[in-house]
Amino acid sequence: MSYDSSTMYFSRKYHPLNVGATRDPDDVWQCTRTPGGEWSDAVNVKDLNTPFSDVLCSVSADGTTALVARTELHNAQPLVRLFVYTRTHGNWGDMQEILVRNFSGRSSHIYAHLSYNNSILLLAIDGDGPSMDLYVCFREGSSWTYSQPQSLGSVINTRGTEGSPFLAYDGKTLDRKSTRLN
16 A cells, blocks of 8 residues: 555456466556545556566555565576666656575565665565564665665564564554464
8 A cells, every 4th residue: 555545556366467467476456546535446557567476565655666576486496586666757667676685585475665765674584484584684875785684583573474564664663464373
């Protein structure tokens, strides 16, 4: 959801209007709120999509920066890469890959979030056990390179799965989805 609640983004799996049609595992779609408060018909955000799995992880408060996780198959194994897109004149154009030190991208699932000023990257990735844990990475200089993922530890990570991290605008408040193991 955009910060002003006017645009809702979501992923559609194997839809005939995805860039890769029904072979495309995920594309980013959006709806906008009409003046009457209803949602518009969903449209494919083609500028953010490829024939691979493309999932929108976060959008900046001003709506000009999008973080997209793209999963491709390499040697029959999933490889996740993160990209930042910049919106100018209403179109998502400039794309740059985010480099995370000592992160192979070999993960079956990933959730990510960029802080409001792009200085912090939160990741929910496969941890040491059978579930996902939360990690933090810090931006190095002005490039889109981030430090090696550091675990947020047992105070945040449970024996269950942590996912969908979100860092509030204050840079201190963390929200996440947690699924506990029985």
